Amino acid sequence: MCFPIVGYIMPRNPKDSKYENNGSNRRTHTYMSAEDQAAGKKSFWTELEITGTIRNLSSNLFQMTHLTALYLKNNSLQRLPPDICQLVNLRNLDLSSNKLRSLPAELGELIQLRELQLSHNQLRILPYELGKLFNLMVLGLIGNPLSKDIMNIYAEPNGTQKLLTFMLDNLQVTTPTPPPRPWIPLARPSSTRPACIFTVMCYNVLCDKYATRQMYSYCPSWALNWDYRKKGILEEIRHYSADIINLQEVEMEQFYNYFLPELKQDGYAGIYSPKSRAKHMAESERKYVDGCAIFYRTTKFTLIKEHLVEFNQLAMANADGLDHMLNRVMPKDNIGLAALLQTTEAAWENTPADAPFVQQPILVCTAHIHWDPEFCDVKLIQTMMLSNELKTILEKSAQTLKASENVNADANSIQLVLCGDFNSLPDSGVIEFLGTGRVSQDHKDFKDFSYKQCLEKILSCDKPNEFTHSFKLASAYNDEIMPFTNYTFDFKGIIDYIFYAKQTMTPLGLLGPLSSDWLTQNKVIGCPHPHVFSDHFPLLVELEMVPTVSAPINGIIGHR
Secondary structure (H helix, E strand, C coil), X not given: CEXXXXXXXXXXXXXXXXXXXXXXXXXXXXXXXXXXXXXCCCCCCCEEECCCCCCEECHHHHHCCCCCEEECCCCCCCCCCHHHHHCCCCCEEECCCCCCCCCCHHHHHCCCCCEEECCCCCCCCCCHHHHHCCCCCEEECCCCCCCHXXXXXXXXXXXXXXXXXXXXXXXXXXXXXXXXXXXEECCCCCCCCCEEEEEEEEEECCCHHHCCCCCCCCCCHHHHCHHHHHHHHHHHHXXXXXXEEEEEEEEHHHHHHHHHHHHHCCCEEEEEEECHHHHHCCHHXXXXXXXXEXXXXXXXXXXXXXXXXXXXXXXXXXXXXXXXXXXXXCCCCCEEEEEEEEXXXXXXXXXCCCCCCCCCEEEEEEEECCCCHHHHHHHHHXXXXXXXXXXXXXXXXXHHHHHHHCCCCCXXXXXXXXXXXXXXXXXXXXXXXXXXXXXXXCCHHHCCCCCHHHHHHHCECCCCCEEECCCCEEECCCXXXXXXXXXXXXXXXXXXXXXXXXXXXXXXXXXXXXXXXXXHHCCCCCCCECCECCCECCEEEEEEECCCCCCCCCCCCCCC
């Protein structure tokens, strides 16, 4: 028989114990009176219970997509229609004490489910698709003739999660690989003036330590495994073949034993630093600390000097006894890593045959800013300290170049590329400060903490109530080009950036977004994924740089 859906059950009030169901204190019922119905009162409910030896379910039920709980206990259901997947908001589904012999694979689409009761049915097998129910906390299976293998896993401590992991790991991957990300041309290179054209990549590779099933429970454990992901990440890096590669969340051991030897084969050299806590650890633990890496193509660039920026050290040095500098900023061990590079002859195009080539200095910096949204003040302070440190590095680098490299450069002629995982959205104080060169002293991201006395020592204050920096930077990416650089179930947004010196560099093109159609059609709810190896997408921009160094001190810029 087919059960007609009726509309007289009112929302249950968990505080009202007047209408308890079978002694349960979990569910209460309120019924609309005949008078209310006659008066045309509208009913709405988010939970529904159907009981009474029901054998079949009306298709009308699956149009009630607002439901968060559906209780079908103590009926005579022999099958559950695949249309159950339309109830996408279900948190609770009780199918216990029916006559179900099988379950539709579509049940695995109900990823919001927290509780699924299947006890006392006639289930002999479970679809592996149940492994996709990564939010599930309670699973009832007793009283079913399921195999010993399944029930043994289920009986273990934390058996529900172990069983879900087992099923997801054994679910066949049918999702096709994503289509290639498009290349978006922005400008044509100049053919009349000397120019250095190079590509820059920024990529948070998600270190092994953070890639846990607890964090990314929608991803099979084999696809979270570093030995699987590292091959895909390296293949991706090689595919895009950037001239400068900036990586975040690289473990020390992986840099020295994997990325560096592999990329050396492709003509790169690299520098690396782990986060600050590594210096206080034993060697056996230090190798698992993540940090930042910069690789550069040796045919285009040579390394003059590397610089490490430790935010906790800068916070301590500039705290002046201020509690929130010491208690909020200083404990965070995030870092920035900078490489002062110089161009080679091969890096330049359109240089006259009789002219010396330009040894143009360029400072490349990658940073990984603190992650927690509750610490937006820390993110902003770290970024402001970074800008001041870069200014100091540029000033000292100019003096070094004059003294030892025979280049007549000042701080303004050393060009800057700044990129990284800033863990900050485009409307944040961090990105406002980097992109506009200024931020108000009472910006909301300071969270009513008074950092003024510390920051006034560090930064310029050209205008009242503003902190500023002198770099003229532009972001290669914006939300019109790429809606998100970080893509997980709980968060999707732009937090990775490539900034370049907008007065001397022109973006010629950049790598577009991962196909939104592929994500939607294949119900990819978050990354990592068997075909996507980090929760971040790599950014890639092609830049044209014009020389800014003036005539050399001794008349020599570089020999052909």
